[in-house]
Amino acid sequence: MIDMTNGDCNKSILKFALPMIIGNIFQQIYNLVDSIIVGKFIGANALAAVGSSFAIVVFLNSIIIGLTMGVGIMLAQYYGSKEMDKFKETIITSIIFIGGATIFIIIISIFGINKILELFNMPAELASDSMKYLIIIILGLIFTFIYNLSTALLRSIGDSKRPLYFLIIASLINIILDLVFVLKLNLGVEGVAIATVIAQSVSAILSSIYVYRKIDFIKISKCDIKISKNIFKEVIRYSVLTSIQQSIMNFGILIVQGLVNTFGATVMAAFAAGVKVDSIAYMPVQDFGNAFSTFVAQNKGAGKIDRIKDGIRSSIKVIIIFCVITSSLIIIFSKDIMLLFINKNETEVIALGVEYISVVAIFYVLIGFLFMFYGLFRGIGLLNISIILTIASLGTRVVLAYVLSETKLGASGIWWSIPIGWALADIIGVICVKLKLGKIVNEKRLEV
Template identity: 75%
Template sequence: MIDMTKGDCGKLILKFAFPMILGNIFQQIYNLVDSIVVGKFVGANALAAVGSSFAIVVFVTSTIIGLTMGVGTILAQFYGSGEIEKFKEATFTSFIFIGGVTIIIMIISLLGIDLILSLFNMPNELIKDSKEYLTIIIVGLIFTFIYNLATALLRSIGDSKRPLYFLIIASLINIILDLVFVLKFNMGVRGVAMATVIAQATSAVLSAMYVYKSVGIISFKKSDIRISKGIFRDVIKYSILTSTQQSIMNFGILIVQGLVNTFGATVMAAFAAGVKVDSIAYMPVQDFGNAFSTFVAQNKGAGKIDRVKDGVRGSIKIIIVFCVVISTLILIFSKDIMYLFINKNEIEVISLGAEYLSVVSIFYVLIGFLFMFYGLFRGLGHLKVSIVLTIVSLGTRVILAYILASTWLGERGIWWSIPIGWALADIIGIIYFHKNINSDINLEDNKISN
């Protein structure tokens, strides 16, 4: 466990974020393997179906993940302030509330799957594979809930290593089952989906068992199993607002994916591969933003708000260095990266995918700053600001994508709409920070010095 209320801010955040980054690398690897196995051994249409369906999956799961992220913030605040009884009550309340929401999402998604695919402009030739893939993944959402709640709890007390271990195991299982189900049993898209759910179930069971048996801070007595109005209100506030932010973010991506689908299977396959690379490339700064949120929340709970400014300075330096390196690598190897996803004879898919990466990867530093702002405002409890930034980023992307795609730019207009949305959200984040948060921190500094 890491106490973030003492020591060098930048080093603490980086140390805490590192296992999260590694864990998500493994998670993205098994998502990546899904696409590689499907694209290489099933075909471009199957890759388009899985890639396009994955955007729907991300939107559905973002609600659950957002709920647990919000709860993680309030748990970190209680842990930082030493309010262990409230910590336990918030944990129990979160389990009941988020578990119930997950079941509702599963039922609605399964009943409405045909309508979802219709609204999503899914081409007829891809509907069968997409429906099969989505049905299996949706059934596994219960495991997504269990793992992410356990992870949020562990991270709130400064333990980011255990979730990494569980994800590594799940990733290896997923990769092995992908190859077995698709190559040996010829199960196609269905095999990829089943491999993913089995891997998620493994990580969920392992994380839940560890929390129950090894985390002494939540050794419940009968008296701890209760829900008070105040804690329930806090859990609702943090979880719903954070979930809303995540849902808005992924709903915008979903709308853009619907636009991409109107360009046909070739553009869909290129976009699917490009988005997969994106998710891995800037995932470390996303995890860094989540780690920063825990840092801010713990220090707020401990009454050490003055440390937040130092955390911001350290975070900016780390984000710039990382994004410059990763952007350079992707610019150099964009076409070689596409060869991982699709056979070399799919020349048009490879060319479009490489073009997408060449445009978007230049601006990764912008989304790095945006994730930092999300973490900062969430950790301080300014959750509505994060929602505003998300609406600006995604709203701009959606509007510009539809406008530019209707011009001579075609699908290339979609590529350019993405960094423009990031830039506008960053500008608003900077303005809000300097006008509100920065002045509050300076005021707190003056109180301490006096």
């Protein structure tokens, strides 16, 4: 466990972030394996169907993950201030509230699956595979809730290593089952979905067992099982607002996916591969932003405002260095990366994917800063600003995607809308840092 209220800020954040980054690398690896196996052994149409469906899955996941992330900030603040009674009460309240929300999401998604596919312009020839894949994944959302709530609890107390161990195990299981279900049993896209849900269930079970048995200072007795009005209101505020921020972000992506779908299976396959590359490439700075959020929350709870200021400066340096290196490597090896997803005879898909990567990858530093702003404002409790930044980024992206795609740029206009949206949100983030942070803890102003 890492106490981020003491010691060198940069080392604290990086030490906490590193297991999160490694864990998400493994998570992205098994997502990547899904795409590679589907594209190579089932076909380009199947890759397009799963890739398009994945945007819907990410949106639904983002609602649940956002709810648990918000609670994680509360837990980190109570841990930093050593208010363990409130810490325990927040856990109980979160299980009831977020668990109920997850069941509701599963029910309405299953019953509304046809409308969802229709809403996002799923081509008729891909609808069957998409529906098979989605139904199985949606039923597994309960494991997403269990794992992410356990992870939020562990990370709030400075333990980012255990979630990594559970995720590595799940990733390996997913890869093995992908190969068995698709190559040996010929289950197609359904096999890919079943492998993913089984892997998720393993990580959920292992993480919840560990929390229950091993974290002694949060052992919950009968007298701890209570829900006060104030804690319930705070759980709703933090979890719902963070979920709104996360879901708005992914809903915007989903709307763009609907636009991409109108260009046909070739563009869909290229976009699916490009988005996968993005999610892996800038995932470390996303995890760094989440780690920074916990750092800010713990120090807010402890009342250590100067450490938050130092943390911002350290984060800016780390983000610039990492994103410059990553952007360079992704652009240089863009064609080789596309060949991981698709057979070399699919020349049009490869060309479009390389074009997407070449446009977007150079601007990864912009989304790196955006993740830092998200983490900062979540950590200090100014959740509305995170929502504003998300709306600015995704709103710009959606509008420009539709406008530019109608010009001679065509699908390329969709690619260019992405970095422009990031840039606008970053500008607003800088303005908010300068104008709005007087609301920080104990009315102390954060000087940057």
